[in-house]
Amino acid sequence: MTVMNPRQVDTHDKKLSVYSPVQVYRIDRTPPLPKVFNGHFRLENGPPTTSAGHPEDIKKLFPHTFGQPSVHLAPCEGACFDEARKLKVGVVLSGGQAPGGHNVIAGMFDYLEKNAPGSVLFGFKGGPAGIMRNKWVEITSRLLYPFRNQGGFDIIGSGRDKIETPEQFQQAVDTVVALDLDGLVVIGGDDSNTNAAMLAEHFREKKIKTAVLGCPKTIDGDLKSKQVPISFGFDTACKIYSEMIGNIMVDARSTQKYYHFIRLMGRAASHITLECAFQTHPNGAIIGEEIHHQKKTLRQVTNTIADIICKRAHIGKHYGVFLIPEGLIDFIPEIQTLIAELNDLLATQACDADAHGAWRTKLKPQARALFASLPSSIQDQLLLERDPHGNVQVAKIETEKMLISMVEEELSHRRHEDTFPGQFKGQAHFFGYEGRCGMPTNFDATYCYALGFAASALLGFGHTGLIASVSNLTDKPAEWVVGGTALTELMDLERRAGRDKPVIRKAMVELDGGPFREFARVRDAWAVEDSFVSPGPIQFAGPSADDTCFTLKLELGACVSA
Template sequence: MAGGILTQVAPTPQAHQNGTKRAHPPSSAKDVSAYSELQTERLEYKPALPPVLCSPLSLKQGGATTSAEHPDQIKALFPNLYGKPNVHIVADPQGKAEAHTESVKIGVVLSGGQAPGGHNVISGLYDYLQVHNPGSTLYGFRGGPAGVMNCKVVELHADFIYPYRNQGGFDIIGSGRDKIESPEQFLQAEETVKKLDLDGLVVIGGDDSNTNAAVLAEYFLSRNVKTKVIGCPKTIDGDLKCKEVPISFGFDTACKIYSEMIGNIMLDAKSAAKYYHFVRLMGRAASHITLECAFQTRPNIALIGEEVAEKNQSLCDVVNSMCDVICKRAEADKNYGVVLIPEGLIDFIPEVHHLISELNDITAAEEGPVLPDGAWREKLGDNSRGLFNSFPRAIQEMLLLERDPHGNVQVSKIEMEKLLIDMVTTELKSRKAAGHFKGKFNAQPHFFGYEGRCGLPTNFDATYCYALGFVAGALLDQGQTGLISSVGNLAAPSNEWTVGGTNLTTLMCVEKRKGKNKPVIKKAMTELNGAPFLQFAEQRDRWAVEDCYRCPGPIQFHGPSAEKSNFTLVLEQGGLQ
């Protein structure tokens, strides 16, 4: 049974186009005739599974586990899951796995923001079922967790899945940000899985969605519902990882797309020699994306939010250190450069964080629209008022107007790059007046976010995701629940990858949210003593003044650059020392 499995189950385009040719494609199938040449070419890509997954397999259990923090509270919240061992998938030469050949019913849901590779998790899962549980049914829940609660579902068969193989986006079934939270919602989910008679549910999502997966798994166990729940680690932000899950999928592709753009802008900066480009990068709280893009492109400045917080820097401190670099470059007659800014920076600057929480409280109490010049300003503390007054009007308006449904400032909508340009301009004017800056400063703001979430997955993400989905199928097949699909040794070629499942409660701690203790997956922030940050810290002074710009160029699917993963992964796995 080993080997050749994939060619057996993954329909080739030839088979699809010739073997099962139809006058009209089924209404559910996407029309691939509209695809670009590259989309069409990518349909044919065959991700290479780790060899262990190509043979009959069985599980090897590890020892008892504990949670990332607060073991007592997590144990109380997850009495069934807490402490259960992680598992490794191993080849089973005696073919014991053949016991698991009955057909099953599995559901899959995409949750939260898009990340390149989601479609391959689904195709990997589908292909597992084809090989090991022939005759199974795979349901896709439409529009995210809401689809689970409302039982909005579509059956995913070979023709339906084929057009999405190795493609970007989550459009196969859509995604959504709803959470299954209230007792009524858990009951709804229970009704759905019972109605569909689901043996398993695969939740593809970030930290919150995987927390939700663990809670669901625990809930189903406590209710004697047969449905097992397995999570898959998705987020371009790269903040969902642990020893067993070295990276979340989508991070590799998204960073490379942003880096292509940054590299292009660097050459523009150097060629025109008249602009500083301030590039804000998506990535929520953690600065992983900014750090990876810094390795890919070597900018003059890259701010790392976790460092700013650790050093307790004020906004002025940040601006001053940026101005120091700009002044030093001006001395070498370089009035241009590139600055990378993580989206989450604003949250890491204590005084700004404080201002925002004051604003949230004040505006919640105001009736009607809150305008920048309103009397409410008097309610701000002195520090916050001074800070608010120092901001340009456009930023003041953003802070007041861009609010989420809960009335909170939407940090991701604050154009931090424009605020920093404004403050740097002001500071450089005063340095110029004092004779400490003789250069010129003109800047262009950029924000890269949505561009990176739905790109064609890199060979790495395509292969990684396919394995994640295949493993999720295997874990369900082995009766596992409450685990996150785990593929390890990822810095090596895929034929050396290890596979298994990690107890989701091992990633958890307890946090206060809306006044209540809630179990959450601890976000993996940039470690200031980790290999990536240390390497960066070692090199950045040279990058600041010399032009060490590196242009990764567009993602390639053939050739020497196509099989490279990313700097962060390799450094964290102990490479490139």
């Protein structure tokens, strides 16, 4: 590992030459570290762990790594382990982008440089495929410098491949043996961390020395547990979306002419929608988990929105903002049934949205009625867009436009019945890519840097099968607690493609959790009052730049009122 003062790096090199002033200014920010890294430290064990579900089955699948205790670093007098042992470490970015990934790598690198000089850090290129193909680049100070505190996963790229087959596991073994790796850190979401757990188990079983650790990444916020309070990237993405939502709210109130329906990224869970609701106070925010729990129909969702619009019309307000989670239709049981029936039909014959062909009669009555009630553009999307497996591409369905169209129709009925004394004009928005690669907020920059330090430190202790964890996050960074918890602790069995598979259970919005309960308490007021909040640009400047998310604070019981 080349030790290099970042200041010596030629700031006129190609990459930096097209950096904006803000990008350049962020590079030289060194995030504050948890104080445990100020001196010597040792590992302290928590109680043994179990799993999120089916512990007996998970134990059988992970005999070598199941049940190990969570650990955290604690200060000690003098060196308590061979701190300076040189390590060979690999790191890989897996899955979609999330702000802060570069800082995890920077944290890993800086830890090794400071505590174990002479270590080597390999960055596998293009995601897990880089491991299987033994494609890597050595992370050097010079290579790393332009990526510090920057968004994106450009430094080594990412990918969505999985290491699944026996051949692929063998390729991974070949690579880590060839590179003589002491450790491998997988930065990814639930699936990637599941993969990390399986690699850890496999290497241990094969008596390969390489330890494998995971690191919690996803803007969706659905990879978390008691020990891993938040996934990185969520804070940044929500703050960028909230800035835009807040601007749109001021426009709505000022123009008094439009209802804005804003769809937000996050398919499996509605954490992003919930957090953005706390940041901005919309007139309505649909939480998929609630819809699912209450088994609501699309008509009922439509009516909930139409009711709010009616209430506002009665007090002379014909404008507002609704937030919609990207994955909404995955949460509505009747739509799931319709899509399943359509997938079957589409597999055997061509269907046409506009023709009233015979194929429609093959839908069961309920699905047929639902299909008929949908706007024609959505019918088109349901029929035409299929993925290579013949399935409807749910993510391509413009839910916000569907709801606008259905609400419009509903309000038109109500106008004829004289129960809606107003007008309705909808504007559709989708925020996704705008947030995945923003420069990480102060929180994400600092959190990720600490996660990187944690990962390298745990490798120094030779631990495997853990996910790096940093907790006590509502306190100052100096007080954050650093450690790791067993990946198996987050796991459960899930039936996929007819087989029970061990997976990390996605963390959904808990209807009895602090954030949702607070939301349920305040949403009726938000519906009719204009309580709109415009957070402004809050990534890393201004009075709220060091705040973290509302949902995290509410989950941790920190006193907060949205």
